[in-house]
Amino acid sequence: MPVNVPALLVPFQLILYPRLVVPTLTVKDIRHLNFHALRQAGYRGAVFDKDNCLNIPHEDKLVHGLEDAWSECKSAFGERNVVVVSNSAGSHVDDGHIQAESVQHHLGVHVLTHLKFKPSYSCIGSIRQYFSALPDPVEGHELVIVGDRIFTDVVMANRMRQNVRKRDSGRKPQAVWGPLAVWTSGVWQREATGIRWLERGICWVVEHCTTAPDTSVNGQHLSAFLLSPDDKR
Numbered sequence: 001m002p003v004n005v006p007a008l009l010v011p012f013q014l015i016l017y018p019r020l021v022v023p024t025l026t027v028k029d030i031r032h033l034n035f036h037a038l039r040q041a042g043y044r045g046a047v048f049d050k051d052n053c054l055n056i057p058h059e060d061k062l063v064h065g066l067e068d069a070w071s072e073c074k075s076a077f078g079e080r081n082v083v084v085v086s087n088s089a090g091s092h093v094d095d096g097h098i099q100a101e102s103v104q105h106h107l108g109v110h111v112l113t114h115l116k117f118k119p120s121y122s123c124i125g126s127i128r129q130y131f132s133a134l135p136d137p138v139e140g141h142e143l144v145i146v147g148d149r150i151f152t153d154v155v156m157a158n159r160m161r162q163n164v165r166k167r168d169s170g171r172k173p174q175a176v177w178g179p180l181a182v183w184t185s186g187v188w189q190r191e192a193t194g195i196r197w198l199e200r201g202i203c204w205v206v207e208h209c210t211t212a213p214d215t216s217v218n219g220q221h222l223s224a225f226l227l228s229p230d231d232k233r
């Protein structure tokens with residue numbers, strides 16, 4: 001795997017914006033997300049990481065057991081409004097975007113092709129471009145961004161939110177607060193264990209040393225977007 005320079009630069013940005021590494025929601029895996037509740041709250045699109053979130057790394061099929069949650073996600077947002085953004089499939093290391101094609105076939109949603117790794121601003125630009133080109137465009141703050149890596153997926157969502165706030169300052173208030181940064185803490189296959197521990201450690205320190213913002217969306221507590229293991233789909 002080539003070096004992810006945008007992720008390596010994240011610690012420098014933390015000096016100014018430490019909460020960039022803090023997810024809005026933490027779940028073990030996507031089965032714990034209530035997609036219909038998210039849609040009802042005003043979120044209209046979702047961005048998913050691939051490896052160790054939806055798929056086992058280097059495999060193109062959905063992880064066994066996630067089928068119901070994945071179908072629910074696609075029915076809640078609509079297939080066009082769900083996109084996979086990976087630092088493997090669809091990135092510049094995916095020659096001819098062959099893996100992107102295969103993942104697209106297995107997951108039934110678009111796999112975004114992008115030039116620079118997450119969490120780069122270039123990748124954020126590609127995501128915006130995709131959603132703004134839809135027949136019924138989706139804005140950045142209407143997205144839910146889900147992934148298993150703090151320095152890539154969570155930071156990208158939080159950077160995008162910072163960006164949304166700057167762009168929209170002075171405009172009318174948004175319908176929802178977003179994008180939501182959802183961290184899936186479970187791992188389907190061990191990889192980058194040391195870096196993951198470092199990411200978790202930094203996140204823990206930041207969470208305990210800084211003040212959390214209001215954790216509600218339009219007056220709705222974030223727990224409304226979670227499903228307990230006993231909830232039936």
Ligand SMILES: [Mg+2]
Pocket residue numbers: 049050051052053147148149
């Ligand atoms: Mg991943």
